Amino acid sequence: MKDNRIRILYIDDEIHNLNAFKAGFRRSYEIYTANSAQEGKQLLKSIDVHIIIADQKMPVSTGVEFFNEIKDTLPDPMRILLTGYTDVEDIIDAINKGHIFSYIKKPWDEIELHRTINNAFEIYNTRRQLKEKILELEKINDELNRFIYSTSHDLRSPLMSVLGIINLSRLDNSVTDPNGYLNMIEVCILKLDGFIQKIIEYYRNSRLDVEYEKINFENLIHECIASFRHQNNAIQFQVNVDQQVDFKGDTFRISVILNNLISNAVKYQKPEESHPQVNLSVKVEPHKATLSIEDNGIGILSEHLNNIFKMFFRSKNNNKPGSGIGLYIVKEALNKIGGTINVESKYGEGTLFEISIPNRNDFDS
Template sequence: MTSFTGAQSRGTFLVVDDEPDILDAIARLFRKEYTVLTAQSVEEALKLIAAHDVQVVMTDQRMPKMSGIEFLAELREEHPEIVRVLFTGYSNISDVIDAINEGHVYRYISKPWKPVELRLFVAQAFEYYRAQRERRELLSQLREANEQLEEQNALLSAANEELKLLDRVKNVFMEVVSHELNTPIAIVFGYTFLLRKELGDDLSSVASKALSGIDSSAVRLKNISNRIFKMLGDDGSGEALDLEWVDVRKFVDSLQDQLEPFLQKRHQRLETIVAPEAQSILADEDKLNDMCLNLLMNAIKFSYDEQVITLDIGLSDDPEVLALTVRDSGVGISDDDIAQIFDVFFSTFNTGHHSSGQFEFNKRGIGLGLAVAKRFAEMHGGYIKVDSEEGRGSLFTVYLPVRPEQQTLRGSVQTRQLAQHAPH
């Protein structure tokens, strides 16, 4: 806040009167408080205003050529920020009020004045100038902020419309691609079935192997298609879950059966541990199955032949939270990659390791498996934590609430419980 009194910051005060004695008296009265400029005519006053930063102008009403009110009215047009004060000897108060309204005068002072009153009036005029200046600055800042806000709102509105368009395009894309992919895949399966049925025992080993390769490739393509649509189609909300009580032991046995062909191909073994207290979980079994398969298939692909992969399911420190752990002693994950492994379509930048196969050692897929696993864990109200050291293997732990519907029923309590186990 700027003060217009004192030696460090002096306000500039212009007095206009055609009587030199009055000018001298006022200059002496205020010389210690303000920079006082004096003028005996309107012309001289205008020159001083043009040359100095004047905050307050006080003029006599009776001036040659132009009255004080006329001068102040003209001054208001050119310098509306200057505070205008009129001193007059008018005895008719209505004439004074009319004059003040015409010139938009801040205050008027009647002649003769008392020095104490004049000091007070001038001090109030400078205070009024300061307040008006701050008001103008605040209004300017407010206008600028409003303009910026309007620009941001316009950008957000445009971005929102673009997102809506992209969402519609995505939905159309999913419908078209789903049809265009699944239809020929079904036809491929149909033809291989007909060939096997038609040829029967006459099917040579070479032809049988070729048909198996066709079936395997079709299955691989269908799995890739399904993972893409699961990632693009599920929004992660609880409404997308088909919850049912899942028997953990039977669920683990089913995983073992699904993985057995790949484990045998690599001469690996899956060791499963189910804690007695981890009997069941309320979950979407299909999504839970996909999540676990993605984690376990990664463990198979990135573990060496004849190694053991461990699936351990039990309760965490919180009895309402299930901990599902997949451990391997394979190649591990580099520090550069570990921060991105859950990103959609991230599969490292080494194209030499890329493969759409299901079990080739150290081969990357299209980068959806872990992203899908993370999405499905979060849809259940949980999360995935990973610890890995390159060259020594990886440990993926999924924390899931045993009863995910209680996450909304108990609100912040459930959230706080899960947060206690969250990775930092």
């Protein structure tokens, strides 16, 4: 039964107050006492208490000062201040900053103090249960993420095997396919593989630590373009990089951002466009890099612009294949590195994405 009782530490420099408190409340609670803030700190090293009650007017350290000193190392115990005089400014400041739960005037009213202690303990229990639920959810989320990542990797292997068989059948002409079924299968596999790769990107972005290193935007952009140029050889890429100063950033996440935006610029071109074009520009300054990706593709309906960064949102104004998570990953990656993104688009004319990324050149890695 003792383990289920509310444990209280009462700190007061007046011995008769400590004795009176112990005599009045020992049947209801498990009581510990200390006659100074320093002695209270020593007791807290070995005793796990639920509630700390401290007198405001103590030598060396006041009750508010004591609570302020322990709030970071011992955030869980509820804090109640006893005051025998009106020190309104200190009390209000302590309550506003979360240093104390409540205050009681001395001499205390036993019923009021009982009620305050019980209310404080209810909040203590609620917070503890909430913390346990959060830890449980974090564990479940972590396990789910690991499962999705592992499954995604495992799924890619048989998909690549099927693609290999399709390509092999084409090379040795062992399969007659007048209706183009192999092409249909290949398109479906590539679409599924693209979605799996997005899941892997999302997992890595959420799990990997941010790492800063020097980035050459000229090289990085051309590497990204090379990954998608084959999807539409008619597209003209215009690249303008103004990098007069060093830039340090997270290469993985900046690559993810560029890959997704360039992929969209290629994918969402107008079929009838005679001069499809994607313009990329970068301006590096001492404190930031500004990137823009502009295309003359199908554009985005104005009513959809507020939703394009939501997970699984897909615009209904096109029938292009897409996972609906590419722009969500872009926004999440930017959040990780402290960047921002803005979009302007006119339906039927094209889309412009503008990105700002902090330059961590003075970051001590």
